[in-house]
Amino acid sequence: MVRLPLTPADIERGQRLGALLRRARGTRSMLDTALDAGVSPETLRKIESGRVATPAFPTIAAIAHVLGLSLDAVWAEINRPDGEADHARTSRGTGGQLAS
Template sequence: MVRPPLSEDEKLRGELLGEALRAARGERSMVEVAAAAGISVETLRKIERGRVPTPAFFTVAAIAGAIGVPLEDLIRRSRPHRLTA
């Protein structure tokens, strides 16, 4: 099965999610957060840079738990329409 291309909104949502996670991580190192979330540093790096615009839910949930950010906050900060509102 071929996956349809991502829309511009989906790509933007991934970029916004990455920015939100990077900002929430603050001064904590990628190594520390990735270890706490149980993921690789490369996975965290790709998500933070928007190179994985649709990361798995449980991956995002693990990162959110590791940095102490509620999923609701990430959802709100990752909505593309907030840029035009």
């Protein structure tokens, strides 16, 4: 399978995703978060640092669920227009839900 090069927009979304996950994780350890989500700590580190700009959906869904983030909030944060303030925050009770 050939992967197309990432666009600047892809890279920016990956950086926003990483920042959101770092904020949501707070003081919780990366190791505990990764293990609870069923991903390797290295994978979580790469996502949080922006090195993996386009992680697989199940990976993000699992991490968001563990952190109590709704997928709607994640989507809104990573796709917000430039210049807007960060709107996505942890929202306990809605983790992992995607509106249809």
